Amino acid sequence: MSLGEIRKTGPSSQPRLARGRDHVVAQVGEIASGDSKIVPIGRHGVGVYNVDGKFYAIANYCPHEGGPLCLGRTHGQTVTDEDSPGGAAEVRQGEFIYCPWHQWGFELATGTTAVKPEWSIRTYPVRVDGNDVIVTA
Amino acid sequence: MTGTESLKIDSSVHAYFRSDADLRTYLRAPFKSRGFPDPDVSWFSPEGPKYATGAENADGSHPGSDPEKVGADIFGEGGLDFAVVHPMTGAAILPDWHLGTAILSGTNQMLAERWLEQGTYADRFRGTIRVHPTDIDGAVAEIARWKNHPKMVQIGLPTQTQVPYGRPQFRPLWRAAVEAGLPVAIHLEKGLGVTHPPTPSGITRTYSHHAAYQGMTYIWHLMNMIAEGVFAEFSDLKVIFGDGAADILTPFIWRMDTFGRPHLEQTPWAPLIPSDYLAGHVYFVNSALDGPPIDADFASEWLRMTGKEDMLLFGSSYPEWQLSTPADLPAGWSDEQRTKVLGANAARLFGLFTPALV
Amino acid sequence: MTMQIETDRVASEVLTPVRVVDCDVHPTSRVGELDEYFPDPFRKTFAARAVGSGSPVYYDAPDYANAMAMRTDSFPDDGNFAGSDPDLTFRQLIMEAGSDIAILGPLAGPAAQTPEEAHAVAFAINRWQEVHWLDSRNNWHKRFRGSIVAAMSAPEAAAREIETWAGHEYYSQVLIDAEGRPSWGDPQYDPIWEAASRHDIPVACHLGRGNHNELPMSPVGFMTYNHDLMVTYSMLAANQVMSLVFDGVFDRFPKLQIILIEHAFSWILPLMWRMDKIYELRGNELGLRRKPSEYVKDHIWFTTQPLDYPEDKLELTNALEWMEADRLLLFSSDYPHWTFDDPQWVAKHMPEPMRDKIMFGNGINLFHLPSEVPALHGQRLVR
Numbered sequence: 089m090s091l092g093e094i095r096k097t098g099p100s101s102q103p104r105l106a107r108g109r110d111h112v113v114a115q116v117g118e119i120a121s122g123d124s125k126i127v128p129i130g131r132h133g134v135g136v137y138n139v140d141g142k143f144y145a146i147a148n149y150c151p152h153e154g155g156p157l158c159l160g161r162t163h164g165q166t167v168t169d170e171d172s173p174g175g176a177a178e179v180r181q182g183e184f185i186y187c188p189w190h191q192w193g194f195e196l197a198t199g200t201t202a203v204k205p206e207w208s209i210r211t212y213p214v215r216v217d218g219n220d221v222i223v224t225a
Numbered sequence: 226m227t228g229t230e231s232l233k234i235d236s237s238v239h240a241y242f243r244s245d246a247d248l249r250t251y252l253r254a255p256f257k258s259r260g261f262p263d264p265d266v267s268w269f270s271p272e273g274p275k276y277a278t279g280a281e282n283a284d285g286s287h288p289g290s291d292p293e294k295v296g297a298d299i300f301g302e303g304g305l306d307f308a309v310v311h312p313m314t315g316a317a318i319l320p321d322w323h324l325g326t327a328i329l330s331g332t333n334q335m336l337a338e339r340w341l342e343q344g345t346y347a348d349r350f351r352g353t354i355r356v357h358p359t360d361i362d363g364a365v366a367e368i369a370r371w372k373n374h375p376k377m378v379q380i381g382l383p384t385q386t387q388v389p390y391g392r393p394q395f396r397p398l399w400r401a402a403v404e405a406g407l408p409v410a411i412h413l414e415k416g417l418g419v420t421h422p423p424t425p426s427g428i429t430r431t432y433s434h435h436a437a438y439q440g441m442t443y444i445w446h447l448m449n450m451i452a453e454g455v456f457a458e459f460s461d462l463k464v465i466f467g468d469g470a471a472d473i474l475t476p477f478i479w480r481m482d483t484f485g486r487p488h489l490e491q492t493p494w495a496p497l498i499p500s501d502y503l504a505g506h507v508y509f510v511n512s513a514l515d516g517p518p519i520d521a522d523f524a525s526e527w528l529r530m531t532g533k534e535d536m537l538l539f540g541s542s543y544p545e546w547q548l549s550t551p552a553d554l555p556a557g558w559s560d561e562q563r564t565k566v567l568g569a570n571a572a573r574l575f576g577l578f579t580p581a582l583v
Numbered sequence: 584m585t586m587q588i589e590t591d592r593v594a595s596e597v598l599t600p601v602r603v604v605d606c607d608v609h610p611t612s613r614v615g616e617l618d619e620y621f622p623d624p625f626r627k628t629f630a631a632r633a634v635g636s637g638s639p640v641y642y643d644a645p646d647y648a649n650a651m652a653m654r655t656d657s658f659p660d661d662g663n664f665a666g667s668d669p670d671l672t673f674r675q676l677i678m679e680a681g682s683d684i685a686i687l688g689p690l691a692g693p694a695a696q697t698p699e700e701a702h703a704v705a706f707a708i709n710r711w712q713e714v715h716w717l718d719s720r721n722n723w724h725k726r727f728r729g730s731i732v733a734a735m736s737a738p739e740a741a742a743r744e745i746e747t748w749a750g751h752e753y754y755s756q757v758l759i760d761a762e763g764r765p766s767w768g769d770p771q772y773d774p775i776w777e778a779a780s781r782h783d784i785p786v787a788c789h790l791g792r793g794n795h796n797e798l799p800m801s802p803v804g805f806m807t808y809n810h811d812l813m814v815t816y817s818m819l820a821a822n823q824v825m826s827l828v829f830d831g832v833f834d835r836f837p838k839l840q841i842i843l844i845e846h847a848f849s850w851i852l853p854l855m856w857r858m859d860k861i862y863e864l865r866g867n868e869l870g871l872r873r874k875p876s877e878y879v880k881d882h883i884w885f886t887t888q889p890l891d892y893p894e895d896k897l898e899l900t901n902a903l904e905w906m907e908a909d910r911l912l913l914f915s916s917d918y919p920h921w922t923f924d925d926p927q928w929v930a931k932h933m934p935e936p937m938r939d940k941i942m943f944g945n946g947i948n949l950f951h952l953p954s955e956v957p958a959l960h961g962q963r964l965v966r
Binding site: 271272384385386387388389390391392420421422423424425426427428429430431432433434436437438439441442444445446448449451452453470472473475476477479480481482483484485487488490491492500513514515516517518523526527530531547 | 645646761762763764765766768769796799800801802803804805806807808809810811813814815817818819821822823825826829830847849850852853854856857858859860861862864865868869889890891892893894898899901902905922
């Protein structure tokens, strides 16, 4: 869903899910490994991610200028690698979400960035109960 | 460190040979009979005096070539304790780097003999090991030759290079500097040589534009060195930009931090936020063109920003026409800032202590 | 996914005050859309070169292969490039972000290899804008303004383009680039300054890239990455500012107004000090009528995007006050590029007494814009 669509569907057309409780956001298998889903929790929505079978949930809001964080791409982190031509390699594939605006990267598990840990975004606990993927928000 | 707090140090006095003939006495054949430019050329020369009034020598030799007169002016009248002498040449931008190295080596020899090892003020002068950036092997050898000389306190490189100093070919230079425990001073070279045009738009139409613009050239080197991870790899490297313009560091590092942050994925060899590489690595000599205006009421805050008060080193650039004196520094600085810039920063950087009482 | 307001395409009779003038927005052409506007023989030349030609990019922005240096949420669904759809631009920039008037600066067209080609591209873009962005269908909301693109390498032809479009209601500025040589103080550019200032139209310059020594190239060789290039890029703008001042352009053309778009701006504070200092030390040997910093404050504008800031935002606030930023700055977003600055985010970083001038007051005066525009129900209100 695009940010415009989230804003467009107001309370009259889709009930906004209240915060501070468990939300069943998907069925297991609905979000494949490497995929994500944006659900309308809170003011900006929450992105739910499946990274190699583990689920993460992060606020769909970049703390930089308020961009739609979860419309961005996930990938890993670049590190030096002297054995690789070009001297660089990517590790921790898929564990970071990069904002579609200024490409700020956030670790899905913690909502923080390596370069400036104090710039962080809210993450939410996710668990699987039977067939339900549940976010506590 | 006792005795250093109140030292007054001139971090950039420019030394010259008396004449072209004088320079050639320090060259052997075949270099002795080669052609190379004088430090003073008419191309983008100021209309009017090239050197400050009162710096002339009675015998007509080049201003800044007589250590006795320079010493009397700097230490006697000026009341300073030490001066770091940076010889000015046109050799470091020569296309024939063999010739360049020969001239610079002769220059280092002259500096040691005339300024550092004899004369009234020998105990107060400190020197620079000049090297040519294209001749890396020659530069490393020259550094090895002089690094244990007790009076040589820095290495000297030209600002005008064909590629920026972040490029990997310069790594042996930084390694040699760090192993010798010497900072590297980067200063605009005089004369004429194989340099790119001084601005991205080519040459300027006027001298004022040229002179005010050129001092800012360091910014390209600095941004490139940060992005290429030079300060990450050489954590003890200290670089001094010798032509002033420390003021523009503040806006440019704001930009490098803000814009550079998402690019860190392209440069994992420089993983920190760019401004984290400044403290302890980057220093500036001041210049007469620096700001803010002398009566600015925010001068103290401006100097504090970006840590400039710990980077700035007072330097007269004697005997240039635009030399500066401590009286030219902003009135609004705090006493502590003034002490840092007038000597405490340089004392720590160059390892200088209170001289023995005469 | 269109909104009802777009389906109706009728400007409201109700007027609302302009609260955001966005001085940097980039429309681009859909595939093939520009071709018919190139004059002969250039249409054939450009088309022939394009056959089998791929991307020319170097100095790539982060994740370029995926993002193409754009906000990745700004690509339309029809496969065309970000910024090619006036309706999507309207929705994302005007309605969702809250910019009230957008000054369009097209960066479209092939790279020109000669001055004649540069003029042909400018000629085409000026006509394309009128049909595809500024006409009554695409500009039904009356929020778009356009640029008279002027080829700096062909000043006489560029001056004729300025004459052609100067009276058009929706063309608000002349648009030039900065990478060419020599710098702007050279008399060869005088026809452009003359035409623009006679018609009281500001001349805006957006950063771009040439090739070789017009990349721009630094005095110490080529930078390595996109960020050391783009950060030091401001030194080209600094050089043009110094050329304008020291080469007497504002003495020759006292009505000329220059806008530097996307070149950053906080560097102008120490640069003004530096120019004033050399002017003082050299005793005005150039015969300038005023101090350099006065020329800057009276004739040169800078866009807020990219808004660079230190860890301690108070330092930015101080710098804005020391430079008298309300005499220098114009808000801009740079939509749809990846370096987009949201107007609400920028507004809250501007000191409160300066905010209105920077966000819309200066823009209204400079571009002779109306202070009210047809209201848009549901538009985000930037405070």
